[in-house]
Amino acid sequence: MNFRSFSTALRQWGTFLGLLAIVVFFAWRLPETFPTAQNFLNISQQISMLAVAAFTMTIVMVMNDFDLSVGSTASLAGIVAAVLFAAGQPVWVGVTAALAVGVLGGVFNGFLVAYIGILPFIATLGTLTMFSGAAFMISDGKTIFGRDIPTEFAGFARFGIPLDAIGLEGAKLPLMTLAAVVVLLMVWLLLEQTTFGRRLYAIGGNRVAAELAGINTRRLRLMAFGLTGLGAAVAGLMYASRVASANPTQGAGLMLDAIAAVFLGMTMGREGEPRVLATLVGVLILGILDNGLTQMNVDSYVREILIGAIVVSAVAISAFGQRRG
Amino acid sequence: MQTLCFQGLTKAYGGVPALSDVTLTLSAGRVHALMGENGAGKSTLIKLIAGVVAADRMTVTRDGKTLPLRTAAEATKAGFRFIHQELNIVPQLSVAENVLLGHPAPRRFGMFIDWRRMQDKAAAALASLGAEHIDVRQQAGALATGDKMLTRIASALVAEAGAAEPCLYVFDEPTAALTASESTKLFDVIARLKAQGAAVLYVSHRMNEVLQICDDVTVLRDGRHVLTTEIAKTTRVEIIAAMTGKPVSDAIPARTTPVGQGVACRVTALDTRDLSGLNLSLAEGEILGVAGLDESSQTAFLRLILGQGRIQKGGLEVLNGPAPTSPEQAWARGIAYVPRERRSQGLMLGMGVRPNALFPHLVDYGLLADKRAEVARTRGLADQVRLRFQGTEQPVGQLSGGNQQKVLFARAIAKNPKLLLLEEPTRGVDVGARAEIHGLIRALSTQGSAVILASSDLVELLGLSDRILILQGGRQMAVLDRQAMTPADLLARIYASEAA
Ligand SMILES: Nc1ncnc2c1ncn2[C@@H]1O[C@H](COP(=O)(O)OP(=O)(O)OP(=O)(O)O)[C@@H](O)[C@H]1O
Ligand SMILES: [Mg+2]
Numbered sequence: 001m002n003f004r005s006f007s008t009a010l011r012q013w014g015t016f017l018g019l020l021a022i023v024v025f026f027a028w029r030l031p032e033t034f035p036t037a038q039n040f041l042n043i044s045q046q047i048s049m050l051a052v053a054a055f056t057m058t059i060v061m062v063m064n065d066f067d068l069s070v071g072s073t074a075s076l077a078g079i080v081a082a083v084l085f086a087a088g089q090p091v092w093v094g095v096t097a098a099l100a101v102g103v104l105g106g107v108f109n110g111f112l113v114a115y116i117g118i119l120p121f122i123a124t125l126g127t128l129t130m131f132s133g134a135a136f137m138i139s140d141g142k143t144i145f146g147r148d149i150p151t152e153f154a155g156f157a158r159f160g161i162p163l164d165a166i167g168l169e170g171a172k173l174p175l176m177t178l179a180a181v182v183v184l185l186m187v188w189l190l191l192e193q194t195t196f197g198r199r200l201y202a203i204g205g206n207r208v209a210a211e212l213a214g215i216n217t218r219r220l221r222l223m224a225f226g227l228t229g230l231g232a233a234v235a236g237l238m239y240a241s242r243v244a245s246a247n248p249t250q251g252a253g254l255m256l257d258a259i260a261a262v263f264l265g266m267t268m269g270r271e272g273e274p275r276v277l278a279t280l281v282g283v284l285i286l287g288i289l290d291n292g293l294t295q296m297n298v299d300s301y302v303r304e305i306l307i308g309a310i311v312v313s314a315v316a317i318s319a320f321g322q323r324r325g
Numbered sequence: 326m327q328t329l330c331f332q333g334l335t336k337a338y339g340g341v342p343a344l345s346d347v348t349l350t351l352s353a354g355r356v357h358a359l360m361g362e363n364g365a366g367k368s369t370l371i372k373l374i375a376g377v378v379a380a381d382r383m384t385v386t387r388d389g390k391t392l393p394l395r396t397a398a399e400a401t402k403a404g405f406r407f408i409h410q411e412l413n414i415v416p417q418l419s420v421a422e423n424v425l426l427g428h429p430a431p432r433r434f435g436m437f438i439d440w441r442r443m444q445d446k447a448a449a450a451l452a453s454l455g456a457e458h459i460d461v462r463q464q465a466g467a468l469a470t471g472d473k474m475l476t477r478i479a480s481a482l483v484a485e486a487g488a489a490e491p492c493l494y495v496f497d498e499p500t501a502a503l504t505a506s507e508s509t510k511l512f513d514v515i516a517r518l519k520a521q522g523a524a525v526l527y528v529s530h531r532m533n534e535v536l537q538i539c540d541d542v543t544v545l546r547d548g549r550h551v552l553t554t555e556i557a558k559t560t561r562v563e564i565i566a567a568m569t570g571k572p573v574s575d576a577i578p579a580r581t582t583p584v585g586q587g588v589a590c591r592v593t594a595l596d597t598r599d600l601s602g603l604n605l606s607l608a609e610g611e612i613l614g615v616a617g618l619d620e621s622s623q624t625a626f627l628r629l630i631l632g633q634g635r636i637q638k639g640g641l642e643v644l645n646g647p648a649p650t651s652p653e654q655a656w657a658r659g660i661a662y663v664p665r666e667r668r669s670q671g672l673m674l675g676m677g678v679r680p681n682a683l684f685p686h687l688v689d690y691g692l693l694a695d696k697r698a699e700v701a702r703t704r705g706l707a708d709q710v711r712l713r714f715q716g717t718e719q720p721v722g723q724l725s726g727g728n729q730q731k732v733l734f735a736r737a738i739a740k741n742p743k744l745l746l747l748e749e750p751t752r753g754v755d756v757g758a759r760a761e762i763h764g765l766i767r768a769l770s771t772q773g774s775a776v777i778l779a780s781s782d783l784v785e786l787l788g789l790s791d792r793i794l795i796l797q798g799g800r801q802m803a804v805l806d807r808q809a810m811t812p813a814d815l816l817a818r819i820y821a822s823e824a825a
């Protein structure tokens with residue numbers, strides 16, 4: 001029953017082996033500071049925002065679409081919440097409004113892509129600028145911080161569940177990490193186990209065929225973009241909570257990293273398809289590289305070159321492995 | 326060149342043998358048929374000698390001299406030309422560019438592409454196939470399926486100045502997508518190639534063609550060689566027996582019960598953008614054949630019932646209700662559809678057999694996946710259509726062409742549809758499985774499902790249909806009672822309506 005050859009298996013697991021290699025490398029070079037429970041907990045918190053954005057980005061990438069606007073959606077969501085806080089609104093109002101903005105932005109993307117028929121690249125490039133402009137407009141281009149941000153909101157990023165019970169004295173599992181894990185579970189369930197998710201894969205497999213076989217491709221694409229927008233808003237709120245402030249550009253770096261993480265994960269798919277657990281591997285690779293290289297005092301420009309080169313070579317190796325039958 | 330000898334052809338995909346130590350000898354000026362059931366290894370053999378797929382083992386000699394053959398470029402250089410089974414035109418390019426794909430473009434001053442000369446060259450190649458009706462400036466993606474195939478054949482026929490005269494032409498099921506008259510023109514071309522002294526390797530599941538145009542035949546079964554002989558020294562029955570290992574009847578089961586009383590579909594004075602003046606009604610259990618040279622109106626008709634396309638005038642009543650307004654609604658109401666082009670319109674090639682066969686019906690398996698039930702259902706369906714596969718999770722793209730077609734048919738019958746819309750349901754399917762599919766269509770009709778069957782296979786059309794609708798240019802030319810009609814009669818009616 002095994003029709004996967006050894007080389008395919010190697011290609012599929014190559015990226016995972018790469019992750020292990022990176023961990024081993026840093027553990028060897030930084031034996032004091034890298035392989036510690038506290039550092040791993042730190043990494044998990046550092047990557048939690050990227051993780052949320054990348055997991056939900058996977059939802060649209062399953063259909064061969066993608067969303068360039070997640071970064072500005074995240075910024076906009078943070079700003080909307082902060083502006084409402086500054087106006088004296090309670091935390092739940094600000095958070096709900098921010099999430100609603102994310103969903104609406106995503107649905108707008110979905111509408112442009114699925115109902116108007118604009119290519120996702122162009123549609124979301126357009127909304128990227130629109131959302132970013134809106135964030136500047138609402139905030140007057142200023143950073144909102146200090147007393148305007150309620151402590152309950154900023155506290156979310158500071159709190160954690162004490163891990164003394166499992167022998168880690170003083171360590172805490174950050175709530176941010178927990179949030180990312182919850183999102184991961186939800187996206188996994190949605191994509192792998194529900195009819196909805198499997199239809200998204202069918203659309204990614206062949207959109208024309210999916211439509212002719214009775215799948216409402218437009219509605220599903222709209223909904224998928226809505227979920228990606230929602231995820232971006234969650235990531236934006238997490239970021240705002242972490243830095244206890246909001247400014248109109250703070251989500252900007254999110255989009256490229258999220259797409260890179262999904263692409264890294266796609267090298268593990270049997271047919272090169274995105275899987276959310278594989279996206280997790282991609283996120284871990286990016287996050288651990290960043291953490292380790294920073295600790296090794298590698299210059300941040302060099303760090304960017306290295307990370308970019310690693311992403312490109314992983315995808316190249318996988319493309320090479322897929323070449324001939 | 327006198328003889329081309331391929332020895333020890335062997336290929337396994339991930340440990341599963343697709344071709345085991347097959348030897349094939351081709352002679353100049355002879356047409357050699359390659360036959361076998363779906364999945365027997367015909368296309369694999371062709372991909373090996375085309376250098377598209379790396380062989381595990383293969384020795385090639387031409388007139389006793391060894392020939393290197395590891396890449397597609399080496400195969401072209403050796404003078405081999407291929408028409409592979411799956412359509413692979415480049416849809417965004419023009420017909421002319423597609424025909425000259427892989428050939429150097431004619432240039433002006435050695436620099437700029439000479440579009441005029443390119444178009445003339447492409448038009449000449451198409452004309453040699455009798456396909457003058459194809460506009461070479463048109464975008465290839467917009468062509469009808471048959472015209473796409475003609476474009477690809479023309480591409481293999483383009484002569485290249487300075488290059489060696491091609492010595493081998495390989496056709497992998499070229500007629501599966503052609504009408505009877507287009508096939509006839511192709512046979513003339515093959516006769517000409519043969520007279521020029523080229524060797525031809527020809528794959529088809531249509532026994533009549535093989536007996537008509539081939540000189541020799543080689544039969545494969547389960548990737549092994551079982552028979553090579555001259556056509557003149559064998560019979561249809563012997564070839565089928567060699568292919569299947571047992572005798573198989575290719576007779577189409579006749580109607581044994583009367584058609585039902587209820588109406589499954591009623592069309593009254595219907596006009597749409599692509600169709601006009603349609604008037605007919607289809608009873609439950611009835612099989613309506615749709616024939617004609619213009620397949621796009623057949624597709625438009627079936628897709629209208631599937632909920633695609635807007636009614637401009639007239640009425641359409643389907644399964645005792647209004648016409649569905651989307652394919653989603655149509656499937657939900659018990660209408661199932663097999664589209665014409667399995668790869669572009671039907672299948673998710675990268676996904677497994679299970680999702681491909683079941684995904685219009687996923688809700689029936691609950692909100693959350695019940696893998697066990699799905700696997701069991703998939704296995705049941707696979708048995709019914711005689712699918713040859715390695716497991717329910719094997720990507721459909723790894724199946725042989727005919728087996729891909731079976732998955733598509735399995736999807737359509739997965740839930741006992743009340744109205745079954747079929748376009749070329751047995752395209753590329755072998756003799757045994759074809760009989761199985763015909764049996765399934767007949768059984769559904771006996772249970773009261775109505776069927777609309779568009780097919781260019783006149784034997785199939787006459788064997789299954791109760792009445793035959795002839796469509797031409799979107800207009801209803803006739804609705805014929807099939808009683809006592811022969812394929813020749815039907816063909817005459819089809820051509821009469823084209824002239825009209
Ligand atoms: N890329 C692939 N990966 C795994 N198995 C494959 C692949 N391509 C073909 N096969 C297997 O090799 C076998 C032979 O397939 P092949 O396409 O040669 O059949 P065929 O004789 O051309 O059939 P058909 O009449 O349906 O076109 C089949 O069992 C098929 O599943
Ligand atoms: Mg084949």
